[in-house]
Amino acid sequence: MSKTKVSIIGGAGYGAAELLRHLIVRDDVEVLRVSSKDYIGKTIGQVHRSLFGLDKTDLVIQDITPQECVAGADIVFLAMPHIITARVAMELFDTGVRIIDLSGDFRLDSLEDYIRDYAPEHPCPERLGTFAYGMPELNAESIKDAQYVASPGCFATGIAVGLLPLAKAGIITNANIRTVAMTGSSGSGVRPIEGTHHPVRANNLKAYKTLQHQHRAEILQTLGKAGAENTSLDFIPVSAPLVRGILAISQLDLPEGYSEADIQKMYEDYYAPHRSVIVMPLGQSPEVVAVKNTVRVEVGISVRIDELTGQRTLACITAIDNLVKGGAGQAFQCFNLMTGKDASFGLDQPGMWP
Numbered sequence: 346m347s348k349t350k351v352s353i354i355g356g357a358g359y360g361a362a363e364l365l366r367h368l369i370v371r372d373d374v375e376v377l378r379v380s381s382k383d384y385i386g387k388t389i390g391q392v393h394r395s396l397f398g399l400d401k402t403d404l405v406i407q408d409i410t411p412q413e414c415v416a417g418a419d420i421v422f423l424a425m426p427h428i429i430t431a432r433v434a435m436e437l438f439d440t441g442v443r444i445i446d447l448s449g450d451f452r453l454d455s456l457e458d459y460i461r462d463y464a465p466e467h468p469c470p471e472r473l474g475t476f477a478y479g480m481p482e483l484n485a486e487s488i489k490d491a492q493y494v495a496s497p498g499c500f501a502t503g504i505a506v507g508l509l510p511l512a513k514a515g516i517i518t519n520a521n522i523r524t525v526a527m528t529g530s531s532g533s534g535v536r537p538i539e540g541t542h543h544p545v546r547a548n549n550l551k552a553y554k555t556l557q558h559q560h561r562a563e564i565l566q567t568l569g570k571a572g573a574e575n576t577s578l579d580f581i582p583v584s585a586p587l588v589r590g591i592l593a594i595s596q597l598d599l600p601e602g603y604s605e606a607d608i609q610k611m612y613e614d615y616y617a618p619h620r621s622v623i624v625m626p627l628g629q630s631p632e633v634v635a636v637k638n639t640v641r642v643e644v645g646i647s648v649r650i651d652e653l654t655g656q657r658t659l660a661c662i663t664a665i666d667n668l669v670k671g672g673a674g675q676a677f678q679c680f681n682l683m684t685g686k687d688a689s690f691g692l693d694q695p696g697m698w699p
Contacts, residue, residue, distance in 0.1 A: 348375040349684050352418040352442075354433055355425035356406050357383040358535045360447050362393040363673030364422055369401040371691060373684075380414040381406050415442040420683065422676060423447060426534075431468040434493075438472075443683060444493045445676050451476040451495040452563050462559035479679040481688040482506055482619050483571055488682045496679060497567070499532050499671030500560040500582060503591040505567040506622065506642050507663035510615035511608075512571035517597060521577045526593035527585035532667045540584065551584050558582050590633030591667045599659040605648035608659060612646060621670075621678075621689045631664035634699055638666060640674040640692045 351368060353361055356379035368374050383406075384392045390402030407414070411433045415421045421437065423430050423446045430448035437444060450467070453459050454474040459467050467473065477491035478484050480502065488494055497505070504524055511517045527550075533541040540546070540553070561580050568576055585592075599608075609627055616622040622642045625631055631643030643664045650657050665671050678688040 346373060348373055349420065350375050350377050350418045351680075352376070352378045352380070352414045352421045354380050354411055354414050354421060354423050355430075355447075356389065357381040357392060358424055359531055359668055360424040360673045360676075361422075362395065363668050364424065364677065365389055365393060365396060365402075367674070367677050367691065369396065369399060376401065376404060377416075377418050378409070378414050379404055379406050380409050380411075382408060411436040412440060415440055418442050420445060420680060422673075422680075424673070427463050428468065431472075434472070435469050443491075444476075445479070445496060445679055445683075446476065446494065447496045447672060447676050449498060449559065449563075451493070452478065452497065452501075452566075454566060455562070458562040458566075462562055478567065478570070479675060480505070480567065481675075481678050481682060482509060482616070482622060483567065485682055485688060488679050489685075491683065494676075494679045494683070496672070496676040498560045498563055499528065499591060499665075499667040500526055500558065500580075500593070501563040501567060502671045502675060503593040503642075503663050503665045503667075504560075504564050504580070504595060505571075506665075507593055507595055507644055507661040508568055508573075509571050510611045511597075511659075511661070512568045512573040512576075513615065514611055515572060516600060516603070517568065517576050518572075518574045519576070520573075520597050521579065522595050522597045524578065524580045524593060524595040525583060526580070526591055527583040528591045528667055529585060529587040529589045531588050532591075532671070546584060547586050549584070549586055552581050553584055555581050587633065589637050589666050589668055591663075591665050591671055592631070592633050593663045595661045597659055597661075599648060599657040601657070603648075605646070608646050608648060612644060616644070619688075621692065631662050633664045633666075635696045636664050636666055636670070637696050638669065639694055639696050640666075640670045640678060640689060641696060642670055 390397040431450040476495035625645035
């Protein structure tokens with residue numbers, strides 16, 4: 346059997362753990378190398394506790410150059426913070442290796458958006474707009490043949506997937522979307538910081554980066570490419586007392602001429618080719634626990650007409666696992682497409698209920 350050869354640069358974080366969880370069980374994949382600046386000399390099973398004792402987990406994490414890490418590889422996953430990732434990518438563009446980037450360095454087309462939301466400068470601004478955006482529900486054909494793929498952000502995935510059918514239908518053109526989305530602590534990464542410290546997070550809810558979150562521009566860019574025009578987004582993220590998961594609740598004014606049944610059918614038709622997206626029956630709301638540890642997305646809609654004013658409001662709710670569909674699992678869907686498989690190949694596991 347011919348095997349796709351893979352390397353990972355940035356092998357110590359939660360994203361790398363998710364990647365390895367899916368890679369090591371595939372007979373058609375060979376993980377060549379994992380590099381990191383942390384845990385040098387330890388095996389991936391020692392670093393990522395859930396992998397300990399399994400086959401193929403004796404691979405040792407190395408501190409080697411990007412070029413050394415990708416030697417002989419077909420595809421490399423970059424699982425590092427922004428800025429660091431772009432600098433590493435610059436060393437790989439001439440190697441011929443295909444890149445799947447999990448950071449925010451190459452998702453945005455606009456340098457202005459990047460500077461506002463991520464950093465005062467970009468290490469290689471000429472590369473913005475040259476990576477395929479790795480959302481299979483929007484961009485599967487481009488991903489298949491892409492040399493470079495930018496895997497979407499967690500909030501961007503949870504929110505945009507809930508709105509793509511409306512963007513395609515033109516319903517959110519000239520619309521204002523109001524979104525509140527709650528996320529688990531793992532989205533902040535493996536290194537503990539004050540805001541993710543267990544005693545202040547476990548029994549707490551708090552908003553942060555109110556109306557200023559860095560994924561806002563990415564969401565609007567994604568909806569624009571799906572067909573929306575002149576759309577605005579007011580987005581409030583909420584730190585929730587859970588480890589994994591995002592529940593995104595978006596509301597907008599629904600134009601005349603659409604019933605709740607019309608919107609439901611619109612969603613069912615749009616997501617019919619995407620078996621990892623489950624459109625919930627009317628009256629049943631998505632839940633995080635149902636999709637935890639999976640690449641699955643639950644999407645639900647509801648329409649209300651105000652008794653006094655006649656105002657029509659549409660609510661779109663999505664639930665994802667932020668580390669899987671919102672992170673490494675979606676990157677793995679891109680890997681599947683890039684290697685000639687269905688996006689959800691090997692990723693059909695049900696959630697862990699309850």
